Amino acid sequence: MLVQDGLPARERTRALLVIILGIVMAVLDGTIVNLALPDITRELNATAAQSIWVINAYQVATLALLLPLASLGDIVGYRRVYLVGLSVFTLASAACAMADSLTTLALARVVQGLGAAGLMSVNTALVRLIYPKHLLGRGIAINSLVVATASVAGPSIAAAILSVASWPWLFALNVPFGLLSVWLGRKALPDNHAKAPGRLSPVDVLLNALMFGLVFLGVDGLGVRIETVPGAAAGSLWVPLAELAAGIVIGIIYVRRQLAQPLPLFPLDLLRIPVFALSMGTSIGAFCAQTLAYVSLPFLLLGTYGFSHLQAGLLMTAWPLAIVVTSPVVGRLIGRHSGGVLGGIGMAFLSLGLVLLAVLPVHPSQLDIVWRMALCGVGYGLFQSPNNHTIITSAPPHRSGGASGMLGTARLTGQTLGAVLLAMIFAMFDPQGGHGSFVALWLGAGFAAVAGVCSVLRMRQS
Template structure:
């Protein structure tokens, strides 16, 4: 394989496999929660920590590991991250109790944090500027495929083997990526003489940990005193971090402020957060709708989403290549507009009694929009980044993306819960009118409790002992109808939030400067291929 060493596309394949592996584990675990609860005798709270601790560690350490890649070399960090992630996957699969699984998931997050920023850094160092958009388009396609592959692959593995295989499947992938990284990826070090800013590392990690923990766990703890204290701590440590970084701008800072003096990087950082809010808005309510309202299995729900993500995967490299030729701003704006339009169409056609395939036109439009976003977005963001700052730029951009994901989860989840509480109460009051008075009161109370605690109405909706069979069946059908109609009525206003955020991201693109081709002279019209460059 020595003749392929340093080949840009072989390097990209290696990076994409590693990146795919880390993204897969963000979503694949959700499908296996019922099986893990049963076998490990775990509580729901412990299982939520299995999901959240991975994201928590990943988000908290991305900036640090990105800069560490500048110091130690991106290939070194990538290899270390893949190795750690693979070992942690084995430990996850062997876990015998919730504490062991949560600990192993934290180590997985550490491995993911080490390798993810290096993917962008190595792409920047491997591909020339005129071909970088196509490469980053492939990188974006991997993100889309991994997002949908998680629930689909997870459902297949859990239903055919055992929940432990959602982790064991990473082992052969990790081994292949390690072998490819050591033989194909060159060891390029642009900042070998840099030193790591340890006070900055401490303050950045504290800021991101407090913020991520508060946003992830806030809803569960009713945004009480402890969560407010964490948010306050995040604000204080952020202020201290920025003051410290300002004092080090001439002395190898962890966060070079020069990154944000480039308008493309600054605007795309904001856009990347809006895109992640949109992705959460697509997957969180829609996946619940497909499974809880249309009663599809997790695997089938994943298949319903698959065509849209395949369209996204096919378009993403093409959009990246076009951004190399004509600039990415207009492509990005068009993609964001399609993304928002697809979600709007989806909200309009959502109803009770649909089949999953009736949503394909709206979903495919959404997937086409997503496919036109990731490649151009990253291309524009990193177009003017110096190689020695590539790790820092990648770490910060990925951190902002993760914060967008976490903020999106908190915001979309809060709106969904609020709207669901109102719609379930209204639907229950309307549809329970023909139930006997005593049962009707119990029925209404059950749905009020369900809106506060989750998607199940619980014992309060079970008919009391001695209820005639036909009445019990009527109660069951009515409860099912209340939830289905209530969720649909809640889902539509919930989708309005990500639609508005994506539209804001599209609008922010007008702040971009026109792209100036190399050799441009003042007073000479800027053109690319006979057209004005954007």
């Protein structure tokens, strides 16, 4: 089905349902397993260090293939890439549920990550096809809301499932939803009406995977070493440092190859567009700030202020709830007001909210925490949808896949950077005493402020 300017209302709803189901599964599976790691470690007779590969295998595979599959979507069609990715993700989820060893589970997670890359690389490009131009802001707002909510809801959903079932059900539940999505998607998803010429170079795909994979493993390894071995000797850091150095060297070779390409796999053509580049900087800074805050806050609420797990969980829901409330309003503001202004205001709110959380009184009431969390959520909601809209619409239509892939790459890059910085902070400052959490919140406020500056600078380019 070819689309000129969006789908009719009924067909649009069916297509968006497929996008929502797919992206919820892909984003959730990046975080939902964390809570089950102790059970997986025990049942599969693995060590805690080995079990981390259940998470890393998924993240590395997703990050390594996001941009190649986004470019493939530009060439062969976003619908085809999405449906194949969804099918692979569903089959791999079944394999994860049936895994009887850590090795088979990690391998199945690699395949699942490849499928997730297919979903995440082109989902926003498909939204651009599904919605007519005058409603595109609302479509991207819904998509952004789903991604943001799924990103922070993983632990809560995992806890609910694990309270009544064993860890394989975390993966098994993907199978019926995946099959339903594939069936609906074959009928509902539109195809590109403009495809880019060319083909993928296997060498460039390999270099892209090696660059992102080695950099991710190196940075993650440094964070783990510093967190678990404070003051670690240089000898214990040589492996992650070597991985990071190798990733950087390969990245230099890769980027030099891309400079000569008319439609580069690593979208240098899009990064030459000032508005696009500033939007990417805004996105990375915002996701880094969110990760610093959202991972450190449980330590603050539980260890420093003595709230129960239930109380802490309910207090933290004020953040995603504020995003849910804000997103429909923001969807109507997109197109009427500058994305640079909306993003700048949003990041100012987020930065202010994190500062206010960092200066909470010694004995705060629940209301003191809730309204500060809500302020952060409102700020994040004001930023995300307009920023995503700017990224996807600043790219030419035939490069929507590349822009969509960069959205996912920016999110994962910001989250990884935030997690590594948090590991370093907790190695230097005691998280149980609250000092580490306070430092993380101040640093998160700084990243949000930098993201806000990047957003406001877009006004000069527009």
